[in-house]
Amino acid sequence: MDMLINGQWVATKETIPVIDPWDGSLVDTVPHGTPQHVDQAISAAVSAFRSWRFSPVAQRMEILRKVADTVAHYLEDFARLIAREGSKTIREARKEVRRCVNTLSLSAEEARRLYGQTIPFDSFPGGEHRHGYWYREPIGVIAAITPFNDPLNLVAHKLGPAIAGGNTVVLKPATVTPLSALKLAQAFQDAGLPAGVLNVVTGPGGEVGDPLVSDPRVRMVSFTGGVEAGLHITRLAGLKKIGMELGSNSPVIVMADCDFDRAVADTVSGAFWAAGQNCIGVQRVYVQRPIFERYLEAFVAKTKTYKVGPKLEENCDMGPVITEAEAKRIESWIREAEASGATVHCGGQRGGPIGTVVEPTVMTGVTMAMKLGCQEVFGPVVALWPFDELEEAVTLANSVDYGLHAAIFTRSLSAAHYAIKHLECGGVIINDSTDYRLDQMPFGGIKNSGLGREGVAFALLEMTEPKVVCFTE
Structure with missing residues (x-):
């Protein structure tokens, strides 16, 4: 052309x-x-x-x-x-x-x-x-x-x-x-x-x-x-x-009173849409401690159902990242986090016909000192953290130099309005993942x-x- x-x-x-x-x-x-x-x-x-x-x-x-x-x-x-x-x-x-x-x-x-x-x-x-x-x-x-x-x-x-x-x-x-x-x-x-x-x-x-x-x-x-x-x-x-x-490093807060199945399905989809190469894709998920272990188990199980393969196949859920160089970079971030104490619960490997496929990856133990914690991975990698009180989760969500979208799953109007007021970002999504955009809404962010x-x-x-x-x- x-x-x-x-x-x-x-x-x-x-x-x-x-x-x-x-x-x-x-x-x-x-x-x-x-x-x-x-x-x-x-x-x-x-x-x-x-x-x-x-x-x-x-x-x-x-x-x-x-x-x-x-x-x-x-x-x-x-x-x-x-x-x-x-x-x-x-x-x-x-x-x-x-x-x-x-x-x-x-x-x-x-x-x-x-x-x-x-x-x-x-x-x-x-x-x-x-x-x-x-x-x-x-x-x-x-x-x-x-x-x-x-x-x-x-x-x-x-x-x-x-x-x-x-x-x-x-x-x-x-x-x-x-x-x-x-x-x-x-x-x-x-x-x-x-x-x-x-x-x-x-x-x-x-x-x-x-x-x-x-x-x-x-x-x-x-x-x-x-x-x-x-x-x-x-x-x-x-x-x-x-x-x-x-771009961003989008956080999602999952409260214990959430619609559990919906929260799991939407955050998994938000993390791995377009192989995670999405400026509003889910990268950090903060889950209230009473449901954390159950949520992690369900999140990993849902992730393992993803079919990764040729993009033109109708039943394909996720394709490769854009280049082998990007795949290698993402893989290196995963290995770096592992070496510093993070745990890979599923995925974490690179493969495919030309080395451009990064498996849908779920991690815990990621810290804000790691690239996966504080930078935009732009790949199919998501980290989960437990938290106790909403104020703690909002502080963690705001702790990066990005502010495009953030999200919260909750049945509480009080919690939703607290998040709306205190999350530092261009858009707050309630009861959906950060990966939602209507093309007529104002779209953009603050900070970096x-x-x-x-x-x-x-x-x-x-x-x-x-x-x-x-x-x-």
Whole structure:
């Protein structure tokens, strides 16, 4: 597949292979973009913005709806592509495609809700003969940088609001999973999006990402990825808007009065969805001591039922992680924790056809001094701890430098409201795992989990600016 610059599909002599992480087979190749391609893409976006910023809202809505319809029509094609190039099973991939359709549909609807407001200038002496209002304008060229774990829907979360708001975009998808994004770009082109409004450059972050985020013609960087890359971007970006979602180490608190079976099922699913490569995946589970041993036993038993294998098989529950290097890193974190006294109750081994499968792993005895305790593992590993009082669990939940989602299972409104008030995070989920997101809710975190909020309506506000109009009689 080629990359898209100014309405043209561009190939290069040097290409990048896209490899299926299950068996190492070649899925496709994409161009190896260069800084020159980035410059061309930004120039195209700048030029297109001159007219696209004034495009009728109805036109933007129509394009977004057409793209949503196209994705829905070709759901199985998109799903198989997601499953081949990434880590998701075919069932997980189908859910991502359905979410993408929803994200684009929401973007079309939110385009009509860019409201302004009148301003009472005469509310302060000297303003008696003034009247006016404010409204929102697009900010210009947006650099969108997306990760591998949701290669379609997280692209839609950037493109949908940006285009709905009248901006133009240069997208750099994850190097290991660029195909879904390119297929989506083709749908935008087929829907009649003018040349230059959306440009897609493929290539390594150091070669195409750095010149993209540092270019002064780019007025906003929207990035989803890791903390180190986020810090790197903030140093390069200069004076422009930045929106970032940088992951987490999500805690779940399980009270003794919970719906036991539901808590077990939801936390297991939340820990191992997409092989744990999920920014809101369950990594730490704090279980009240009276039910801890029973909960651990049930959690391990449920985990052992997971079928790990080829992603396109309908009964597959979990696939590989994205690369062998990532699998080795995750395995090393497990071995490091074991060497320091932690216990592996199930899983803990690496295998698969090319060494990319990490078994669903359940551990106890993990401490906050271990990487598994305080960092984001981004893999199928979860640790359980006992606690006595809710205040203790909340303190433990807050003890990391992340704050994206947290969750609590309880039948007590008092406990739920205590958690809501005291958990330091962007979202508190009650009686479900941290791995829940509705694409229209504000999504983001505090501390090292990021800056700003996604979720279509909220991203649209981030991607537009208010302009004040004042008439003097």
